[in-house]
Amino acid sequence: MSEKLIDRYNEVRAKIDETCVKCGRDPKEVTLIAVSKTKPLEDIEELIKYEVNDFGENKPQELKKKFDEVSVPVRFHQIGHLQTNKVKYIINKTSLIHSVDSYKLAQVIEKEAAKRDIFVDILVEVNYAGEESKFGVSKDEALGLVKEIASSFRHINVKGLMTIAPFVDDPEENRPIFKGMHELLLDIKSQNIDNVDMSVLSMGMTNDYVVAVEEGATMVRVGTAIFGERQ
Ligand SMILES: *Cc1c(COP(=O)(O)O)cnc(C)c1O
Numbered sequence: 001m002s003e004k005l006i007d008r009y010n011e012v013r014a015k016i017d018e019t020c021v022k023c024g025r026d027p028k029e030v031t032l033i034a035v036s037k038t039k040p041l042e043d044i045e046e047l048i049k050y051e052v053n054d055f056g057e058n059k060p061q062e063l064k065k066k067f068d069e070v071s072v073p074v075r076f077h078q079i080g081h082l083q084t085n086k087v088k089y090i091i092n093k094t095s096l097i098h099s100v101d102s103y104k105l106a107q108v109i110e111k112e113a114a115k116r117d118i119f120v121d122i123l124v125e126v127n128y129a130g131e132e133s134k135f136g137v138s139k140d141e142a143l144g145l146v147k148e149i150a151s152s153f154r155h156i157n158v159k160g161l162m163t164i165a166p167f168v169d170d171p172e173e174n175r176p177i178f179k180g181m182h183e184l185l186l187d188i189k190s191q192n193i194d195n196v197d198m199s200v201l202s203m204g205m206t207n208d209y210v211v212a213v214e215e216g217a218t219m220v221r222v223g224t225a226i227f228g229e230r231q
Contacts, residue, residue, distance in 0.1 A: 005043060006050045008226045009034060016220065019213045030213055033077050035223030037062065038230045041069055048072060056221050060086035067093040079221055081135045084108040097122045098162040098202050101135050106149045106156060113155035120155060123162040123202055126184065128177045134164060139180065143188050150195045160200030161185050171208035178203055178215035
């Protein structure tokens, strides 16, 4: 592994591009989110020098702090679970909330967005594999939640779906999940729901992002392969 963050970032980016070309996709369709959670602001600043623009954070407090302190504006993605009482800290600091998993959470996002007169882009998080330990709606509930949010909340744009696949040794094991997520996205898209464009499919992490891109991911969230192991 190279010592420099930008070299590692570029290695991941190159693998994404290569995968896209191999499966006939335009590399521009896939955004690489550098997952900077637990890492210091200096790491973000180091990548910003090379015009890296998308960073992922798990904890709302950490996102808020980094947003407030970073030297130039970049896009911060809220990728971790979001409690309703934390929405107010990040609502105008995140470019995309990946982890909307309940009507109740959407209701609070709507309320806080309306207060500030802003529009908020979100993804609905799907626990596709039905793992006990994970947040997200089941694959059967996803369409219902998308419809409810779209019909109730004026300040929310549903942009697509997100999933965190199981931790597996062989990324091939997650292929059926990524494929299923892509089908689910297309299913929902085909319903042409107002304020729902279903253009974003956020899936794939350090261990399985290549397979995720092969199966249609438009955003991959990569931490360890760029920043190294977390404490
Ligand atoms: C930590 C995290 C990632 C990045 O995981 P790596 O395996 O380090 O690439 C991606 N998505 C979410 C939601 C995470 O919490």
